[in-house]
Amino acid sequence: MTEFVLETQGLTKFYGDKLAVDHIDLKIPRGCICGFVGRNGSGKTTAIKLMLGFLKPTAGSSRLLGCDSQDLTPAIRQRIGYVAEGHRLIRWMTIAEIAKFQSAFFHEQPASTKQGEAGWDSNFFWDMIDYFGLSKKQKIKHLSNGQRAQVSLALTLAPNPELLIMDDPTLGLDAAIRRQFLEGIIELIMRQGRTILFSSHILGDIERVADKIVVIDKGVIRADCSLEQFRTAVKKVRFVFGQTSPETIDIEGLLGSRRSDKELEMILVGTADEKIAEWAKSSGAADYQTINMNLEDQFIEYTAPAGRNKPFTWEEK
Amino acid sequence: MRFFALLKKELRECLPWMATAAAILLLFGSLKLIDSKQRQIGYQYRVFERYSEVGGYELLTRPISDFSIFVFMSAVGLGLALGVRQFWADDFMGTWGFSVHRSTHRTTILAAKICAGLISIVAIGLVWCYLFWRANSSGYFVFPLPERCFIGGWLICGMGLLFYLGATLVGLSKTRWYTTKLMGLGFALWMFITLTQQWTLWWGFGTLVIGTIVLLFLICEAFLNREF
Numbered sequence: 001m002t003e004f005v006l007e008t009q010g011l012t013k014f015y016g017d018k019l020a021v022d023h024i025d026l027k028i029p030r031g032c033i034c035g036f037v038g039r040n041g042s043g044k045t046t047a048i049k050l051m052l053g054f055l056k057p058t059a060g061s062s063r064l065l066g067c068d069s070q071d072l073t074p075a076i077r078q079r080i081g082y083v084a085e086g087h088r089l090i091r092w093m094t095i096a097e098i099a100k101f102q103s104a105f106f107h108e109q110p111a112s113t114k115q116g117e118a119g120w121d122s123n124f125f126w127d128m129i130d131y132f133g134l135s136k137k138q139k140i141k142h143l144s145n146g147q148r149a150q151v152s153l154a155l156t157l158a159p160n161p162e163l164l165i166m167d168d169p170t171l172g173l174d175a176a177i178r179r180q181f182l183e184g185i186i187e188l189i190m191r192q193g194r195t196i197l198f199s200s201h202i203l204g205d206i207e208r209v210a211d212k213i214v215v216i217d218k219g220v221i222r223a224d225c226s227l228e229q230f231r232t233a234v235k236k237v238r239f240v241f242g243q244t245s246p247e248t249i250d251i252e253g254l255l256g257s258r259r260s261d262k263e264l265e266m267i268l269v270g271t272a273d274e275k276i277a278e279w280a281k282s283s284g285a286a287d288y289q290t291i292n293m294n295l296e297d298q299f300i301e302y303t304a305p306a307g308r309n310k311p312f313t314w315e316e317k
Numbered sequence: 318m319r320f321f322a323l324l325k326k327e328l329r330e331c332l333p334w335m336a337t338a339a340a341i342l343l344l345f346g347s348l349k350l351i352d353s354k355q356r357q358i359g360y361q362y363r364v365f366e367r368y369s370e371v372g373g374y375e376l377l378t379r380p381i382s383d384f385s386i387f388v389f390m391s392a393v394g395l396g397l398a399l400g401v402r403q404f405w406a407d408d409f410m411g412t413w414g415f416s417v418h419r420s421t422h423r424t425t426i427l428a429a430k431i432c433a434g435l436i437s438i439v440a441i442g443l444v445w446c447y448l449f450w451r452a453n454s455s456g457y458f459v460f461p462l463p464e465r466c467f468i469g470g471w472l473i474c475g476m477g478l479l480f481y482l483g484a485t486l487v488g489l490s491k492t493r494w495y496t497t498k499l500m501g502l503g504f505a506l507w508m509f510i511t512l513t514q515q516w517t518l519w520w521g522f523g524t525l526v527i528g529t530i531v532l533l534f535l536i537c538e539a540f541l542n543r544e545f
Contacts, residue, residue: 052418054545078420088411090326104322105420 003030005163005195006051010060013046013219020046022219023060028197028212035206035227036199038216039303044199045085047216048167051197052082065163078106081161083169087152089140095151096136099125099158106159125158132180146177153184166198170205178205185209203296217303227295234298237276239264239285251279256304265291267301319421320429327433330406331399335437338395339444345387346448353452384448388470392441392477399434400484408488413545427540431533434481442474468518475525476512479505482532489539504532 006028013021021043028034038044049055051062053069062069067076089098099122106120129136132150140148149169156164164185170178182205185196200206206213206227213230215223223230234255239245245264249257253271257264264285268276273290280288293301407413419426449467486501508528515521 049414049545052414054414054417056542056544074420074422077418080418082414082418084411084414084418086411088415090412090415091410092329101322101326105319 004028004063005030005065006063006197008047008051008060008062011047011050011057011062012059013043013050013055014058020219021050021057024216024219024221026214026221026224028195030195031193032212033196033210034198034212034214035210036197036214036216037201037203037206037299038199040201042216042303043219044216045167046219048165048197048199052080052165078159079162081156081159081164083152083156083164083166085167085171087145087148087169089148089152089155091141092139094137094139095129095134098140098151098155099136102155102158119159121158121160124160125154128154128157128184146173149173149177149181150184153181157184162194164194164196164198166196168199168201170200170202178202182209203294203299207295215299215302222303230298231295233270234293234302235268235271235276236291236293236297236301237266237268237288238291239266239280239283239288241284242286243284246283249283251275255302267304269302319419320425323419323421323426323429324432327403327429328436330402331433331437334395334398334402335440338391338398338437339440341394342387342391342441342444343448346384346444347451349384349387350448350452384445384470385473388441388445388473389476391444392438392474393480394477395437395441396434396477396479396481397484399437400481400488403430403434404485404488417545423541424537427537431485431536434485435478438474438478438481441477442471445470445474465518472512472518472521472525475522475529476509479508479512479525479528479532482529482536486532486536486539489536489543491544501532501535504528504535 004027006026008024008026011021011024011026012019024047036044036048046055050057051064051069053072056070064072065076065079067073072080090101093101103120103122103125108120108122126136129151132147132154134143134147134150138147140151143151153169156166166185170181173181185198186209196209198206198210210227213223213225213227214221215230225233241262241264244262245259249264249266251266251268251271252275253269255267255269257266259265276288276290407416417423417426446467449470480502483501483503483505486504487498490498490501492498505528508524512521512524512528515524
């Protein structure tokens with residue numbers, strides 16, 4: 001039987017009368033690396049805060065490591081690593097001070113302890129800090145965004161968390177630091193049974209490490225599948241017509257379309273190749289081709305708001 | 318271990334404010350002592366002592382009228398500053414996530430914050446003790462200051478605690494400014510006014526204790542149910 005380390009049921013949150021998260025049902029099995037993607041203001045941070053018990057849901061519930069998010073015990077919190085958006089750490093502390101502060105909440109992990117067991121691993125922390133080229137005397141307030149992200153990651157990984165939740169951890173980082181950051185995450189992935197949920201705008205990062213993708217849009221889960229499934233399911237197909245393209249499009253899985261004079265571009269989800277060929281034939285298309293898209297393109301097309309497909313035009317008043 | 322780690326962090330964050338308030342009190346208190354010595358006004362205190370029936374605001378403030386304004390400003394100023402530092406700064410800097418996601422109970426996090434605030438207010442009281450001791454031992458006054466004067470100083474420090482807790486409650490409140498957000502400070506102010514109307518020091522302390530308990534209860538309620 002699959003063990004789910006993170007489960008939500010009908011998780012809903014209203015801010016006043018504004019709906020931020022709408023009936024999220026999510027199940028993340030142990031050992032899964034889940035990319036949580038969505039546009040700005042789509043509800044990612046709210047959903048993560050609900051899962052961690054920082055916010056109270058208007059309706060529904062969520063469970064982390066078998067414990068209700070609203071009643072997470074200290075023992076459960078110890079097993080969950082959390083990297084907050086923007087890597088907000090205590091600014092006046094030095095790296096050594098913040099490490100000491102963080103370590104006070106965990107048992108010191110003896111050198112003999114097997115990898116994979118919980119506890120503050122001081123050696124691991126300082127190895128990571130050395131790897132990132134930081135000094136223990138540096139104050140957090142004097143660190144750049146990227147360096148703060150590195151310290152934040154080291155602080156979160158050193159206790160060897162069973163479940164790691166990261167809210168847009170690579171936001172604002174340059175490519176080199178992002179890569180280092182992802183290597184840190186991969187290091188955790190190498191440890192067996194570790195589960196990661198991370199939100200990001202950078203689809204390349206998701207593609208590199210995730211094996212599951214959850215797409216959230218306007219507070220609603222729009223996709224919850226393996227990355228492979230998502231990559232295969234979302235397609236862009238361009239049809240070329242001898243005459244003008246047909247007015248009505250009747251094809252299964254149509255998400256959106258753009259038309260020019262004799263061309264018609266369709267965004268399709270989960271439409272079989274045979275169905276596409278069949279439609280092309282029935283609509284009198286002279287030719288058609290499936291356009292290769294990377295994950296970012298797929299995501300943009302998949303979450304494009306209605307009406308966005310119209311080209312931008314400047315109207316002089 | 319966890320509590321002490323949190324307390325240490327909180328004390329370190331309170332330290333600059335505490336040191337500033339203590340330094341201000343020490344400086345102005347010392348200047349007042351020197352001034353008193355020159356004018357030999359200590360004699361007047363002895364005269365006031367005879368009128369022990371005098372109560373209310375005068376009872377609390379007159380015996381230490383020379384110092385009370387400094388003790389009051391330092392304690393209340395510190396209280397307000399600490400309330401802002403401890404409970405508003407995390408909002409502004411977005412560090413609640415880091416502070417709250419700890420493998421400990423929320424009550425421990427709150428207790429560490431309140432203890433640090435309390436210790437800081439007590440530090441002002443200790444500066445007052447020093448000033449009182451100097452006033453009574455160095456011949457600044459013709460007659461020694463009465464005991465009531467010493468207790469009155471501590472009571473004024475207690476007002477700082479009330480304002481600290483009031484500011485804390487405001488910091489924790491998520492309501493709007495024009496609704497109940499300012500209730501904490503409003504309550505602290507009301508308790509302060511009530512306190513100054515008491516006829517004896519013991520009634521004054523009683524008011525302080527009641528105000529503190531009510532505010533602490535409201536703060537616990539707000540912190541444990543707050544969204545971060």
